[in-house]
Amino acid sequence: MTHLVDLSQDIYPGMPVYKGLPEVKMSVYATHEQWEGIKDPQTNTPSVYKLELGEHTGTHVDALNHMAIENKGQSIDTMPLSMFYTEGICLDFSHKGLRELITSREIQEACQKAQQDIKKGDTVLLYTDHYRKYFGTSHWGEGPGVTAEATRWLGNKGIAAFGVETMSPGVPNVSNKEVHKICGEMGFTHYENMINLHCLINKGRFRFIALPLKIRGGTGSPVRAVAVLED
Secondary structure, eight states: OEEEEEOBOOOOTTOOOOTTSOOOEEEEEEEHHHHTTOSSOSOOOEEEEEEEOOTTOSSEEEOGGGTOGGGTTOOGGGSOGGGGEEEEEEEEOTTOOTTOEEOHHHHHHHHHHHTOOOOTTOEEEEEOOHHHHHTTSTTTTOOOEEOHHHHHHHHHTTOSEEEESSSSSSOTTTTHHHHHHHHHHHTOEEEESBOOGGGGTTOOOEEEEOOBOOOTTOSEEEBOOEEEEEO
16 A cells, blocks of 8 residues: 655745745635625625745755856756656654764665665655744754765765755754765755654655745745655
């Protein structure tokens, strides 16, 4: 039996966004009462919402042109769909605390513990339980992250992407900028703000799907990420 695990946050006004990025705004653009020509309606039932948000809102994927100026032109609409439809594994780093780093040695140890190998073209999800512990709190922006060294190690494995629960793949002001640049240099990407990764621990390999919007020239896109498990 096929089982889908939803890995994406809700999108709503006032939700947490990375520092300095656009806040989410949502307003009613049209109602069914307007469409029906009802005068002085007692209710207003939304038929269309107007959304204002950045590309890097909620659960999203970064385009290569987001990583560094050297990746100019490598926008989300130019990236092959095969990057977003892969096999995946999820590794357990739930013991990591605020702003702690994840090294390549620790990734290898997590693979051994899970009895999993990272294969070329995989998406590797890193479960830290940061979402369940800290979402909506003052510590939300202080999650664990990978080192630059671990990022390059993952790139040398030929992965399509890796994914994290936090708002950034590296620790801000420690490794985050370097992590982005290495992804751009090596031609792979990452997902941020993922949820429900605890549901994938000890489940083995799965199909990972997270298709972005086809934004012309876009530097990223929200995704509806899912893991497809076969029971």
